[in-house]
Amino acid sequence: MKLEEALHKLKAQGVRLTPQRQEVLRILIEETDGEEHLSAEEIWRLVQKRYASVSFDTIYRTLNLLIRCGLASELDFSDGCRRFEFAGNGHHHHLVCLKCGRAEELAFCPEDCLARVQVERPGFKITGHAFKIYGYCQRCQ
Amino acid sequence: MKLEEALHKLKAQGVRLTPQRQEVLRILIEETDGEEHLSAEEIWRLVQKRYASVSFDTIYRTLNLLIRCGLASELDFSDGCRRFEFAGNGHHHHLVCLKCGRAEELAFCPEDCLARVQVERPGFKITGHAFKIYGYCQRCQ
DNA sequence: TAGCACATTGGAATGATTCTGATCTAGGAG
DNA sequence: CTCCTAGATCAGAATCATTCCAATGTGCTA
Numbered sequence: 246m247k248l249e250e251a252l253h254k255l256k257a258q259g260v261r262l263t264p265q266r267q268e269v270l271r272i273l274i275e276e277t278d279g280e281e282h283l284s285a286e287e288i289w290r291l292v293q294k295r296y297a298s299v300s301f302d303t304i305y306r307t308l309n310l311l312i313r314c315g316l317a318s319e320l321d322f323s324d325g326c327r328r329f330e331f332a333g334n335g336h337h338h339h340l341v342c343l344k345c346g347r348a349e350e351l352a353f354c355p356e357d358c359l360a361r362v363q364v365e366r367p368g369f370k371i372t373g374h375a376f377k378i379y380g381y382c383q384r385c386q
Numbered sequence: 387m388k389l390e391e392a393l394h395k396l397k398a399q400g401v402r403l404t405p406q407r408q409e410v411l412r413i414l415i416e417e418t419d420g421e422e423h424l425s426a427e428e429i430w431r432l433v434q435k436r437y438a439s440v441s442f443d444t445i446y447r448t449l450n451l452l453i454r455c456g457l458a459s460e461l462d463f464s465d466g467c468r469r470f471e472f473a474g475n476g477h478h479h480h481l482v483c484l485k486c487g488r489a490e491e492l493a494f495c496p497e498d499c500l501a502r503v504q505v506e507r508p509g510f511k512i513t514g515h516a517f518k519i520y521g522y523c524q525r526c527q
Numbered sequence: 528t529a530g531c532a533c534a535t536t537g538g539a540a541t542g543a544t545t546c547t548g549a550t551c552t553a554g555g556a557g
Numbered sequence: 558c559t560c561c562t563a564g565a566t567c568a569g570a571a572t573c574a575t576t577c578c579a580a581t582g583t584g585c586t587a
């Protein structure tokens with residue numbers, strides 16, 4: 246399954262599989278049911294359940310490591326802290342609720358817009374993009 | 387001109403026109419030649435030229451006030467601090483250079499994408515959006 | 528199984544932003 | 558024009574997310 250695959254990918258990059266790292270990865274993959282996008286603190290609390298003495302620093306170092314290895318991506322919902330998600334579910338964007346802070350995932354991607362931008366600005370070398378939609382989810386209206 | 391207009395708009399909302407506020411607004415409007423998008427600290431240094439004892443706190447309170455009044459907007463270029471711009475130049479997006487941090491403004495807006503999203507997710511009430519393109523500007527490639 | 532390069536820990540440091548309590552002032556009332 | 562006060566400013570301390578540091582612990586290769 247996904248976790249095995251992700252661990253294998255990490256190992257293939259010469260990264261040590263410590264229990265803390267495995268647990269962070271497991272949480273990103275398995276404990277984000279529905280529309281949860283966890284903050285570092287939330288991940289820390291979850292890891293603590295199994296490894297009570299894990300430090301905050303380890304969480305951040307691990308998350309940054311996973312990002313460098315392409316297994317996690319960071320999100321910014323303008324709520325004061327970074328949020329993280331597993332990067333193995335394909336490219337997507339988010340609908341962010343301004344009241345409850347939850348984010349729904351959106352498969353749709355404005356690729357054709359990118360092409361138009363590239364034509365308009367040939368001098369700029371595009372490497373990535375972000376499309377975020379703000380508003381109120383059904384529950385919060 | 388623009389500054390007069392903006393000050394008038396502020397007054398109309400019952401906001402006191404202190405010299406510090408006027409200077410912050412003037413800097414946002416007049417001193418951002420080219421593609422500068424100022425951080426709070428940069429604005430602070432500029433205000434200090436005229437009001438040497440201005441506090442950092444005043445800069446932040448003023449910027450947040452201007453945002454609430456619709457005269458400024460905040461930008462996030464993922465470089466660790468918020469950046470600000472005058473909100474009277476029309477809706478636009480940004481091409482952010484990952485090397486030098488500068489942002490070019492992009493008049494093009496993926497409005498049609500928004501419409502498609504709205505059809506796809508009728509339950510979500512859209513109030514705003516952000517479209518950011520990351521990459522390398524001509525100078526930095 | 529041993530050894531060491533790399534990870535983890537706890538606490539302190541950093542940097543952006545906001546709060547606090549004392550002092551000052553913009554701008555309306557007289 | 559002057560007075561008055563709600564609201565603004567100031568300096569410095571507090572807060573919050575994130576990272577650094579030095580000591581200690583541990584995956585994993587040989």
